[in-house]
Amino acid sequence: MSTIAFIGLGIMGSPMAQHLARAGHEVVGFNRTPEKAKPLIDAGGRAADSVAEAVRGADVVALMLPDSPDVTEVLTGDDGVLAHAAPGTLVIDFSTIRPDTAAELATNAAEQGLRMIDAPVSGGQAGAENAALSIMVGGADEDVDQARPLLDIVGKTVVHVGPSGAGQTVKAANQLIVAGNIALLAEALVFLDAHGADLPAAVEVLGGGLAGSAVLNQKAPKMLDGEFAPGFRIDLHHKDLGIVTAAAREAGVTTPVGALVAQLVAATRAAGDGGLDHSALYRTIARLSGREETS
Known part of the structure; x- marks a missing residue:
């Protein structure tokens, strides 16, 4: 020991x-x-x-x-x-x-x-x-x-x-993928809600197909319930996407989707949601769609 x-x-x-x-x-x-x-x-x-x-x-x-x-x-x-x-x-x-x-x-x-x-x-x-x-x-x-x-x-x-450093590089890639998935999940739920879909039923069937993911399983319930107590705070994901952006630039590679998601996370933080779970990105997507009442 x-x-x-x-x-x-x-x-x-x-x-x-x-x-x-x-x-x-x-x-x-x-x-x-x-x-x-x-x-x-x-x-x-x-x-x-x-x-x-x-x-x-x-x-x-x-x-x-x-x-x-x-x-x-x-x-x-x-x-x-x-x-x-x-x-x-x-x-x-x-x-x-x-x-x-x-x-x-x-x-x-x-x-x-x-x-x-x-x-x-x-x-x-x-x-x-x-x-x-x-x-x-x-x-x-x-x-x-x-x-x-x-x-x-x-x-x-x-x-x-x-x-040394390779673990952090892989973690940066992980955070890029997670943030992108959260953003697209948020967009999908706002889209479904705008069309009057049964959201829990929609999440269930999406989870059984290629759209299924750990992000969907863990974060969709938070978005549907409007419960954003932190498991991983927006503030920390904002920091992590800064790492991705800097490391990508140093390597000379482009992350256009990641750059957009980084801006959405930054906007969520600027709106006062930095202490909430990163699933609170949903709130920003809802606001951009003029559907604050869904968030």
Whole structure:
């Protein structure tokens, strides 16, 4: 069993840390909001008062943080992981950040004698709570092999997709596909409603054909019920589509549909819906159609 420092105990990080603790690992959690450590403590883990305290003596450091600057600060800051973790420590970054940042941080870690892999996840809050996440992993073979028993505790589908940064590239593609599906699902429901269709019946039959998807299964009920409590917030998907846009430009490829969806997500955020689930993109589509009463 490993001693694991888990930094970031939010909607995703908290249940992941709890799974690791319940599996018998010694998990020491840190979050900027201390009360968020309580579920981990209840699951058998313990809380630290700083990143430095959490990582001292840890075999593995796991990160689940909002954005590239957060990961960079936690790793490279004066009170950060690189300054206080022992040589040989394995760093697993579950956050979703820029691929180039992930590769650069892995290089920084190696220069300090640490090993780092990027392991962003997909599946949202439900996936984290049910240990059913899809995890796309970038890093050296031997480091991924060492991390795999831990990844298998929190994930259902764990795939090594390439060197450092590759996990983040695949995650960016995942977020592009998800956002596009949500936008088209929203358009379809507004379209169906405008024609007076039985929406639950329509969703049922669409789900049984080629239009069926995990997005339809999980997000159509939220749209139909007007219930947009966050499993994955618009704010975070807005950030992720910014990663897609930047990475696509750097690679010299075009994402015309993705660019349009990114604008729709940005408009949803600007309308004050950034804290809602990304299925709240439906509200923007409804407003654009002059059908606010359906949202």
